[in-house]
Amino acid sequence: MRIGIIGTGAMASIFGGGLIGAGHEVVFIGKNAATIAALNEHGLTVDRDGSPSSNYAASATIDAASVGICDIVLVLVKAYDTPAAVSALVPLIAPETSIVTLQNGVGAGEIIAAAFPENLESGKIVKGVTYQGGTVLAPGHVYHHSTAATLFGPFLGADTAGAKKVAALWTEAGWAASITDDIDAEVWKKVVVNGVNAIAATTGLPSRAMTESPAVRQLVEDIVLEGMAVAHALGYTQLDERQAVADILRVLAETPDGRTSMLQDIDAGRRTEIDVLNGAVIEAAERLDIDVPLNRALYTQVIQWEVAQGLRSPRFGAGAGTVN
Ligand SMILES: NC(=O)C1=CN([C@@H]2O[C@H](COP(=O)(O)OP(=O)(O)OC[C@H]3O[C@@H](n4cnc5c(N)ncnc54)[C@H](OP(=O)(O)O)[C@@H]3O)[C@@H](O)[C@H]2O)C=CC1
Numbered sequence: 001m002r003i004g005i006i007g008t009g010a011m012a013s014i015f016g017g018g019l020i021g022a023g024h025e026v027v028f029i030g031k032n033a034a035t036i037a038a039l040n041e042h043g044l045t046v047d048r049d050g051s052p053s054s055n056y057a058a059s060a061t062i063d064a065a066s067v068g069i070c071d072i073v074l075v076l077v078k079a080y081d082t083p084a085a086v087s088a089l090v091p092l093i094a095p096e097t098s099i100v101t102l103q104n105g106v107g108a109g110e111i112i113a114a115a116f117p118e119n120l121e122s123g124k125i126v127k128g129v130t131y132q133g134g135t136v137l138a139p140g141h142v143y144h145h146s147t148a149a150t151l152f153g154p155f156l157g158a159d160t161a162g163a164k165k166v167a168a169l170w171t172e173a174g175w176a177a178s179i180t181d182d183i184d185a186e187v188w189k190k191v192v193v194n195g196v197n198a199i200a201a202t203t204g205l206p207s208r209a210m211t212e213s214p215a216v217r218q219l220v221e222d223i224v225l226e227g228m229a230v231a232h233a234l235g236y237t238q239l240d241e242r243q244a245v246a247d248i249l250r251v252l253a254e255t256p257d258g259r260t261s262m263l264q265d266i267d268a269g270r271r272t273e274i275d276v277l278n279g280a281v282i283e284a285a286e287r288l289d290i291d292v293p294l295n296r297a298l299y300t301q302v303i304q305w306e307v308a309q310g311l312r313s314p315r316f317g318a319g320a321g322t323v324n
């Protein structure tokens with residue numbers, strides 16, 4: 001299959017590597033010249049726990065127009081980069097192209113769906129959530145926690161054919177994948193458990209270390225339970241809060257060298273996805289009249305860090321709940 005991946009960061013690289021390894025033709029579309037050069041010249045190196053590093057011959061470009069039509073396109077940029085990524089994607093998309101987002105948070109799927117209505121109508125926009133993790137070590141070199149779950153579902157309607165086609169790719173690459181008929185509930189569960197990202201960002205702790213400190217482990221549990229009350233009030237009553245706590249603690253504990261995506265943003269001095277994660281929880285909680293003090297505290301700290309870095313206007317530093 002011809003697969004276009006927009007992004008050359010952590011997730012683009014872990015999934016791109018595995019899909020090249022499974023025999024697919026993969027083209028990365030990025031915007032960082034140094035990373036593109038590293039990929040084309042030295043290939044993509046992926047470290048996985050318990051196995052030697054793998055190096056994959058990689059093809060990467062800044063010029064999306066040079067790529068041509070793809071069978072499947074994976075959108076793996078940060079949520080706030082989705083509008084620009086979607087514009088770049090146009091030359092890759094035919095009516096039969098499946099477009100897949102595995103981005104965290106709320107809203108990216110809606111931006112993609114609005115841009116490609118024909119693919120949306122035919123069930124070819126696939127929304128997913130993944131508990132796999134990627135950490136960038138250097139341009140063209142990533143660490144991959146690969147044993148965790150990925151769930152796919154149609155963005156619109158009940159036709160799961162498109163989601164099944166993508167899940168089959170995952171299975172071929174040796175990764176767990178399943179189909180859900182309620183991807184929106186899974187997206188909210190992931191938004192809630194991604195509360196751990198802000199904990200990592202504010203403590204500086206790598207993933208496993210968060211589970212080893214009793215105080216931080218308790219904070220992980222508390223942030224998930226707080227967010228789950230909001231998810232339940234939104235109508236996702238089928239989500240089991242204890243299961244959500246157990247799931248995220250397991251993912252963190254199984255990722256000794258992992259750094260959550262938000263901690264990697266802090267490391268790199270770049271904007272975080274706080275708005276579409278804790279910010280989304282706060283926004284929903286305000287509408288539903290639910291108190292979410294932990295989410296507010298973490299949100300405020302991360303926003304203040306962004307303000308201090310000059311990444312965001314000081315007027316957003318006024319307090320939690322001021323979501324963009
Ligand atoms: N890392 C993780 O473990 C997990 C991340 N996720 C989610 O996956 C998504 C991607 O995260 P992650 O891979 O960590 O992020 P990274 O920041 O590592 O990678 C994002 C990539 O997108 C590139 N990019 C941004 N805008 C464009 C554009 N217009 N055209 C082409 N490339 C572009 C960036 O380029 P540049 O390098 O130049 O900035 C970068 O290579 C996020 O929504 C994240 O929350 C989900 C599960 C786990």
Ligand SMILES: CC(C)(CO)C(=O)C(=O)O
Nearest residue numbers: 130131132133260261262
């Ligand atoms: C916590 C983790 C790794 C779970 O997949 C994640 O989603 C992230 O780092 O953004």
